[in-house]
Amino acid sequence: MYIQLSILAGLLCTTLAWAQPQQTEMKELFAKYDQIIEGKKDVKALDVFTKKFVDEAGGEKSLTEGWDKTKKVVYDLSIKPSRSNKDLAYIQRVPAGSKQKAHSSFIVVKEQGQWRIEGTIEDE
Amino acid sequence: MKKALILLIMAQALTVSAKDCAHCVTTPTWLSIFNPFSLPAVPAPEPLIEIRTPTLARDSGASYCRRNTEVVDTIVFHHTQTPSTSTVQNINTLHLDRGSAADPWLMIGYHYTINSPYAGGTVPSPVVNQGRPFNLAGSHAGTNAYKPAGAETRRLMALDGAMRCGRATGPLTEASDKFRDGLVKANYNTVAIALIGNYAKRTTENPGGWRANSPRYPSASTIEMAGKLACELQRQHPRLTTIKWHSFYNATDCPGLVKDRIPQIKAVAARFGCTFN
Numbered sequence: 001m002y003i004q005l006s007i008l009a010g011l012l013c014t015t016l017a018w019a020q021p022q023q024t025e026m027k028e029l030f031a032k033y034d035q036i037i038e039g040k041k042d043v044k045a046l047d048v049f050t051k052k053f054v055d056e057a058g059g060e061k062s063l064t065e066g067w068d069k070t071k072k073v074v075y076d077l078s079i080k081p082s083r084s085n086k087d088l089a090y091i092q093r094v095p096a097g098s099k100q101k102a103h104s105s106f107i108v109v110k111e112q113g114q115w116r117i118e119g120t121i122e123d124e
Numbered sequence: 125m126k127k128a129l130i131l132l133i134m135a136q137a138l139t140v141s142a143k144d145c146a147h148c149v150t151t152p153t154w155l156s157i158f159n160p161f162s163l164p165a166v167p168a169p170e171p172l173i174e175i176r177t178p179t180l181a182r183d184s185g186a187s188y189c190r191r192n193t194e195v196v197d198t199i200v201f202h203h204t205q206t207p208s209t210s211t212v213q214n215i216n217t218l219h220l221d222r223g224s225a226a227d228p229w230l231m232i233g234y235h236y237t238i239n240s241p242y243a244g245g246t247v248p249s250p251v252v253n254q255g256r257p258f259n260l261a262g263s264h265a266g267t268n269a270y271k272p273a274g275a276e277t278r279r280l281m282a283l284d285g286a287m288r289c290g291r292a293t294g295p296l297t298e299a300s301d302k303f304r305d306g307l308v309k310a311n312y313n314t315v316a317i318a319l320i321g322n323y324a325k326r327t328t329e330n331p332g333g334w335r336a337n338s339p340r341y342p343s344a345s346t347i348e349m350a351g352k353l354a355c356e357l358q359r360q361h362p363r364l365t366t367i368k369w370h371s372f373y374n375a376t377d378c379p380g381l382v383k384d385r386i387p388q389i390k391a392v393a394a395r396f397g398c399t400f401n
Contacts, residue, residue, distance in 0.1 A: 037328055049331070056207045057332065066335050070328060082221045083228075090221065093329065103376045104205055104329060107218065119322070119332045121218050122205040122370070122378045 025115050026079050026091060029108065033117065037067045050109060050116045080105075090121075169359065172352040172396060175236070176253045180216045186223070186230040189261035189289040189299055191312060195280045196258070197273065198314045198366040199354055199400075200265055201386065202234060203379040207332065208321035212237045212253040215320065219263070232256055233263030234318040238350060241343045242321060250349040258315060258361070261287065265310035269373040273308040276363075287312055310373045315364065317353060319346060323380030330377065341381050351392020358398045366401045 035043045045060040057063050075093040082088035087110035092102035107118040204215055216232040223229045232255040239251050256262055273281070280286060281302050288296035302309055323340055326333035334340035342350070358364045367386055370378040390400045 033331075052209065053207060053332065056209065062335065063331065067326075067328075068336070080221070083225065084217070084220065088221075102329070103378075107206070117331070119206050119210075120330055121215075122202065122376065 022081070022089070022115075023079060026077060026089070026108065029115050029117070030075070030077060030091070030093070034072075036064055037070070038072075039064070039067065046116075048117055050111050050118045053117065053119055078102075089115075092123075172356045172359075173252055173349065175353070175356070176251060178212055178253055180213065180231055180255065181220060182231045183220055183228045184292055186228045187289060187291050188230045189287050189312070190259060190296060191261050191288075192280065192283070192286045193259050193361055194363055195277060195286050195313050196315050196361060197277050197363050198368055199357065199364060200310075200314045200316050200373070201350070201367065201369045201379050201382055201389075202264060202316055202318040203240075203323045203382050204237070204318050204320050205322050205324065205330065205332070205378065205380075206320065208240055208242055210320050211239070212255060212320075215318070216255065222263070229263055230256070230260070234316040235262055236315075236317045236353060238317065238319050238346060238353065240319040240321045240346045242340055250343075250346045252349060252353055255318075256316075258357075261289075261311050262314065262316045263311060264316035264318075265314055265370065266374040267311070269310035270304045270307035271310050271373060272306075273313055277313055278303075278308060281308055281313065314368075315357065317350065319350070319379065319382055323382050324377035325380070327377075333377075333380070339381055342385055347385050347388050348392055351389045352396065354389060354400065355393040355396040355398035358393070358400070365399070 029048065032043050032048050036045065036048055041064075043064075045054050045057075045063040049057075049063060054060055054063060074096040076096045076098075078092040078094075080090045080092075082090070089108050091106040091108055092104075093106070094100045094102050102123065104120045104122050106120050108115050109118045110116075204210060206215065206218070212232065215234070215237060219229050219232045222233075234255045235258055237253050237255055239253075241250065284298055287299040287302055289299045290296040299309075299312070302312060319342055321340075321342075322330070322332040322334075323342065324330055324333045325339075326335050354367060367390060369383045369386060370376055371383065393400055
């Protein structure tokens with residue numbers, strides 16, 4: 001019985017170990033994203049977005065410049081992993097504590113081992 | 125003389141019945157014999173465009189609704205908000221991740237996608253792919269979106285068999301949510317066409333949108349393709365006479381500046397004999 005409990009505990013720890021870094025990485029990713037919007041120069045577009053997304057946007061400069069000045073908002077992140085692809089997830093952001101519904105989700109994918117924003121997809 | 129005339133009529137009847145084109149509608153030989161004034165075969169119009177039918181994965185545990193296609197009277201335009209290089213398979217994968225494990229989506233929520241070069245872009249010509257089959261209700265306008273519909277649509281929708289829903293593993297039963305306060309559920313009487321791309325303005329929640337002073341419209345070739353698709357669908361489903369867009373049904377930026385090009389899409393359809401409200 002102790003062996004069975006140990007095996008179960010090991011499996012549970014493995015699952016949590018896989019899930020926990022993903023949440024931390026998402027928070028870090030979107031903190032960098034907010035820095036890009038704020039115009040901070042020490043964050044590069046390729047630190048946040050996939051190469052495909054940067055190329056389609058017209059290059060790094062087009063993504064790091066020209067953002068409208070907005071009030072700094074603290075967001076609640078809702079993270080939804082893909083059911084079929086462990087390197088794909090969806091993030092919805094709403095102002096912290098609000099009951100607003102997000103109209104679209106960020107698509108995040110793993111590119112060379114790092115989570116990056118691939119774009120967004122409209123929600124129904 | 126009379127015998128010669130009879131023989132002549134019979135010979136004509138046999139000739140009329142010969143099928144020498146794939147799309148011809150002809151009168152059966154036996155009928156032609158009794159109708160010396162049979163009209164020559166009239167070829168049916170060639171399809172306006174090619175609609176590709178890729179194999180798309182489905183979630184066999186998902187619920188879906190099979191509908192009487194006559195209830196469909198409205199085309200709804202969307203943009204996917206994804207990069208324009210996304211494929212219909214990419215969108216299908218993204219939509220399969222919608223919902224929950226207990227209540228997943230069947231497959232892509234749109235019925236047709238048009239891969240869509242941006243105006244001024246250099247990608248290949250637009251291509252139309254079928255997504256969700258026309259006889260299945262889509263997932264695109266909003267689960268809680270209800271709108272007024274015409275009397276005939278309401279009559280058809282009220283009939284038993286108009287909308288049968290369930291899962292593949294069980295029986296389909298008539299949907300109980302077809303109407304709400306006299307309004308019709310939008311996903312039920314509409315067909316969704318999605319332009320693959322991002323035509324909304326850039327915001328913090330839509331970083332792939334167009335920047336201020338550089339609005340992004342669909343290319344002329346995409347508008348042409350959208351108009352032809354709309355007309356082709358009307359030819360197949362004559363009750364399809366209205367064109368709307370996603371933000372008509374829901375508070376959303378979708379379909380961005382595609383909405384501004386709806387009049388041009390209707391104009392293209394009109395060139396091929398199709399009229400839309």
